[in-house]
Amino acid sequence: MNHLFKALNDPTRRQILDLLRGGDLNAGEIAERFDMTKPSISHHLDLLRQAGLVEATKQGQFVNYSLNTTVMDELLAWLLSFQKAPEAEKTPVKHTP
Amino acid sequence: MNHLFKALNDPTRRQILDLLRGGDLNAGEIAERFDMTKPSISHHLDLLRQAGLVEATKQGQFVNYSLNTTVMDELLAWLLSFQKAPEAEKTPVKHTP
């Protein structure tokens, strides 16, 4: 999960993911929405792609980026496994009937 | 969520969280389980504490560390919001009745 955590550990990259929820965009359209140069955005997109969070498909001159959220499943499972009460209660508690 | 993502973006820190699921441990007990110096572990514990993922309580000579998973809720919600289908289907599909 290293690549995934690394990819998510940046506000710009998380914003890109949020952006793509509205539908696919190409690299230029994504870059337009940030106050950052295109090479920088290209680098972020590369890290997202390495993590499997986005898929890049060349369409003529353009490169289309689309979300792939299946990669989040493992992380989701890990997080959820923390949520369920793992320990027995230490003091007796009246349960709802 | 920056502190949270930063805290989770390290294998040692994630291992510490996994360790603490088995119950509270003090700093020394945690350090014992890693091939790393105590100051390094202390630093990792500090970052986990900053993110709110663990709580440190001094008990005499020792410092007890315990999990606090409530901080994960926001992240969990964000991840889950990606899972639900956001778009209408593009081709008609027979729904289960």
Next chain:
DNA sequence: TAATCATTTAGACAACTATCTAAATATATG
């Protein structure tokens, strides 16, 4: 083919991070 547009690659640089050793602080105990 030449010119233009979209995107990425290369290289540089400042800032941040993980780790270490040495020292400091705090608590317990003879």
Next chain:
DNA sequence: CATATATTTAGATAGTTGTCTAAATGATTA
């Protein structure tokens, strides 16, 4: 009080990361 134990703080260093500019690649169009 003096010594030992637990933990953190300080400072140093190598490696990583985010960003930029300049150049390269690839596709479209005059």
